[in-house]
Amino acid sequence: xxxxxxxxxxxxxxxxxxxxxxxxxxxxxxxxxxxxxxxxxxxxxxxxxxxxxxxxxxxxxxxxxxxxxxxxxxxxxxxxxxxxxxxxxxxxxxxxxxxxxxxxxxxxxxxxxxxxxxxxxxxxxxxxxxxxxxxxxxxxxxxxxxxxxxxxxxxxxxxxxxxxxxxxxxxxxxxxxxxxxxxxxxxxxxxxxxxxxxxxxxxxxxxxxxxxxxxxxxxxxxxxxxxxxxxxxxxxxxxxxxxxxxxxxxxxxxxxxxxxxx
Numbered sequence: 001x002x003x004x005x006x007x008x009x010x011x012x013x014x015x016x017x018x019x020x021x022x023x024x025x026x027x028x029x030x031x032x033x034x035x036x037x038x039x040x041x042x043x044x045x046x047x048x049x050x051x052x053x054x055x056x057x058x059x060x061x062x063x064x065x066x067x068x069x070x071x072x073x074x075x076x077x078x079x080x081x082x083x084x085x086x087x088x089x090x091x092x093x094x095x096x097x098x099x100x101x102x103x104x105x106x107x108x109x110x111x112x113x114x115x116x117x118x119x120x121x122x123x124x125x126x127x128x129x130x131x132x133x134x135x136x137x138x139x140x141x142x143x144x145x146x147x148x149x150x151x152x153x154x155x156x157x158x159x160x161x162x163x164x165x166x167x168x169x170x171x172x173x174x175x176x177x178x179x180x181x182x183x184x185x186x187x188x189x190x191x192x193x194x195x196x197x198x199x200x201x202x203x204x205x206x207x208x209x210x211x212x213x214x215x216x217x218x219x220x221x222x223x224x225x226x227x228x229x230x231x232x233x234x235x236x237x238x239x240x241x242x243x244x245x246x247x248x249x250x251x252x253x254x255x256x257x258x259x260x261x262x
Contacts, residue, residue: 107158108179176207182221185249
């Protein structure tokens, strides 16, 4: 970024331009914005704080990152939405499941769609902390379903706590489909819900292969609670068009990136 402004602009106009830069680059740094707009870093930090208070950006040390588009939607709202892209992502992910495998299904609307997209004659052992996913998987004659019980979070419709962790930590799975609130190449996988963190960490540690399936709006985003670094993911399945950042940032970390066509 190079300095292009000899005088300070109106704050509202400057903040609008910051949002455009954020959409283009996937992140913004206060030091670079200060030079770009020819204002102090304190001024830029106030701008970023105002944008964060309005829910438009996620503040991080030294700058800001995008917010996921669906933050704040409850579970049943997300499950009830018809999303062709999410369906196609789930269908592609479901093809990764092979007969005889032990597969962990994390909670989430996309993971639920993966469960619905499995072949009718698949034969696996499935573990999940989501009652909704467990019910869906139970409809398959060839799937043995193990439910990791615990305290149910009505927002995420998944269980957590000591009992949930104890069961998951005692399993060595072939594959895990991890739910994604946000994933950033530098910050890693992060969640909006604190109680999800240890459960997700246990799932990542219990499987030989980790697959993250997500729409493009969650790439380059950050939520308050960090789960794990990005390189804990082996395969990332996402859209062809990525608005924030670049899939090459994930490939450089050794992640296999698979994209569906537009």
